[in-house]
Amino acid sequence: MSLKESPILVVDKARKCFGGLVAVNDTSIKVNRGEITGLIGPNGAGKTTMFNLITGLIKPSGGTFFLNNQNYSPENIEQVVCYGIARTFQNIRLFNEMSVIQNVMVGRHHKTDNFSSGIIASLLKLPSFLKSEEKLIQDCMSLLKKVNLEHKAQQVASTLPYGEQRKLEIARALATEPCVLALDEPAAGMNPTERNSLTSLLNSLKKSGVSILIIEHDVKLVMEICDKIYVMDQGNLIAEGHPREVRTNPKVLDAYLGSNFK
Numbered sequence: 001m002s003l004k005e006s007p008i009l010v011v012d013k014a015r016k017c018f019g020g021l022v023a024v025n026d027t028s029i030k031v032n033r034g035e036i037t038g039l040i041g042p043n044g045a046g047k048t049t050m051f052n053l054i055t056g057l058i059k060p061s062g063g064t065f066f067l068n069n070q071n072y073s074p075e076n077i078e079q080v081v082c083y084g085i086a087r088t089f090q091n092i093r094l095f096n097e098m099s100v101i102q103n104v105m106v107g108r109h110h111k112t113d114n115f116s117s118g119i120i121a122s123l124l125k126l127p128s129f130l131k132s133e134e135k136l137i138q139d140c141m142s143l144l145k146k147v148n149l150e151h152k153a154q155q156v157a158s159t160l161p162y163g164e165q166r167k168l169e170i171a172r173a174l175a176t177e178p179c180v181l182a183l184d185e186p187a188a189g190m191n192p193t194e195r196n197s198l199t200s201l202l203n204s205l206k207k208s209g210v211s212i213l214i215i216e217h218d219v220k221l222v223m224e225i226c227d228k229i230y231v232m233d234q235g236n237l238i239a240e241g242h243p244r245e246v247r248t249n250p251k252v253l254d255a256y257l258g259s260n261f262k
Helices: 047-054 077-083 100-111 115-124 127-146 162-174 192-207 219-225 250-257
Strands: 009-018 021-031 036-040 062-067 085-087 180-184 211-215 228-233 236-241
Touching: 009 047, 021 036, 021 047, 021 062, 021 211, 021 236, 036 047, 036 219, 047 062, 047 180, 047 211, 077 085, 085 162, 100 127, 100 162, 127 162, 127 192, 162 180, 162 192, 192 211, 192 219, 228 250, 236 250
Parallel strands: 036 211, 036 228, 085 180, 180 211
Antiparallel strands: 009 021, 009 062, 228 236
């Protein structure tokens, strides 16, 4: 299997224990290139813990993790960003007093090896920063255009409507040029208009070749956009497959969706 054909992310028998509690029990998942992969389950299923293991927010008790066929160790979130996985959070984490474009620029600086010196240079307006500033702004404006926020580049981030703040988080994550974009409940708290806009954005990113891993309580959205879905319950993987397979799986209906799910 060539690199192009192989899954971009492979997690093999991930395990996480909190004392005597096994939150993730030898769970394996794959994210294919240019696809949207969903991870769902009831509260306490272990999906958020699994997501946090993959993105380096918590350390695994066991298992192996591969990105682009290379083994990686999810020791911390900054390290995982360098490997090529960028994530958003359920609770929005923007730099509220910075402008929209400055938030994206922070993500772009994380892509460089000299993140700290780059920030200092930008604040002091050193020659090294001024030389690259034009390209940096162009790159960030291009990302804002992807999420339809280019016309609000100079606006203070905290003044954006809720749905647009979510989009800004996605743009900032994309600024790190990730191999995998990991989204933690991006539709949480959205109204129907914002949800539809998010759906269009994620489908657009997929068409452009972005590989996405998403955990989301809006099951209908997951069924609409995902190419493959994994379902967890009580720390175990109970089902995987195409949405049409998952939505009729008896284990999934019993543990999560309910018999009346349509």
